[in-house]
Amino acid sequence: DSGVTQTPKHLITATGQRVTLRCSPRSGDLSVYWYQQSLDQGLQFLIQYYNGEERAKGNILERFSAQQFPDLHSELNLSSLELGDSALYFCASSTTGGPNEQFFGPGTRLTVL
Amino acid sequence: GQQLNQSPQSMFIQEGEDVSMNCTSSSIFNTWLWYKQDPGEGPVLLIALYKAGELTSNGRLTAQFGITRKDSFLNISASIPSDVGIYFCAGRKGGSEKLVFGKGTKLTVNP
Numbered sequence: 001d002s003g004v005t006q007t008p009k010h011l012i013t014a015t016g017q018r019v020t021l022r023c024s025p026r027s028g029d030l031s032v033y034w035y036q037q038s039l040d041q042g043l044q045f046l047i048q049y050y051n052g053e054e055r056a057k058g059n060i061l062e063r064f065s066a067q068q069f070p071d072l073h074s075e076l077n078l079s080s081l082e083l084g085d086s087a088l089y090f091c092a093s094s095t096t097g098g099p100n101e102q103f104f105g106p107g108t109r110l111t112v113l
Numbered sequence: 114g115q116q117l118n119q120s121p122q123s124m125f126i127q128e129g130e131d132v133s134m135n136c137t138s139s140s141i142f143n144t145w146l147w148y149k150q151d152p153g154e155g156p157v158l159l160i161a162l163y164k165a166g167e168l169t170s171n172g173r174l175t176a177q178f179g180i181t182r183k184d185s186f187l188n189i190s191a192s193i194p195s196d197v198g199i200y201f202c203a204g205r206k207g208g209s210e211k212l213v214f215g216k217g218t219k220l221t222v223n224p
Contacts, residue, residue, distance in 0.1 A: 002155065002157065004155070033212075042116060042201075042214055042216040042217065043156070043201065043203075043214040044214075045212060045213075045214075048211075055210055056209075056210035056211055058211055090155050092155075101146070101158060101161055102158070102212065103158065104148075104155030104156045104157070104158075105155050106154055106155050107153075107154070107155050
């Protein structure tokens with residue numbers, strides 16, 4: 001158990017819908033990272049927040065957004081969902097702003113029908 | 114986005130055998146990390162490397178940060194059935210916050 005929690009574990013929805021994925025980092029970790037893992041693309045970095053502020057951006061679509069709240073939990077919002085958005089979404093956390101040692105949550109499996 | 118070249122893609126070995134996998138890049142990285150992912154779970158950090166030439170062990174696992182800073186290797190000695198999973202390398206360039214991941218090596222261990 002990495003200490004990072006993610007909810008829900010599974011999510012099934014339809015195209016065009018909007019969903020919110022939630023992540024709670026390890027106690028004391030200030031940085032939260034979001035990744036998308038699909039079969040053909042591997043693990044792709046989406047976005048990082050550090051102590052409530054956006055720190056780095058990766059291959060995140062404009063339909064996706066994230067935020068980190070004062071209690072340090074983070075939410076990833078996915079809107080206007082497409083079939084191709086079906087993937088595993090992972091959250092990771094680390095103590096510092098740098099990504100040297102990230103600890104991953106169990107992931108949310110999103111299925112868009 | 115950029116990804117690291119990780120090989121082999123998959124390996125089928127007998128229990129007790131040693132395993133080697135590697136990761137290469139056309140760019141220089143300042144940090145190399147190795148993760149293992151079990152089915153339905155998130156990646157778990159195995160080893161972190163911060164210096165060129167560094168050799169670090171974690172039990173039966175040994176990883177090296179290549180001298181050129183463009184590659185890294187992971188060795189597993191005396192494999193056991195619970196070593197089954199997907200092993201990912203990840204690297205971070207100097208001045209970047211982002212981790213870049215390889216596509217993984219899927220390891221199957223036959224008892």
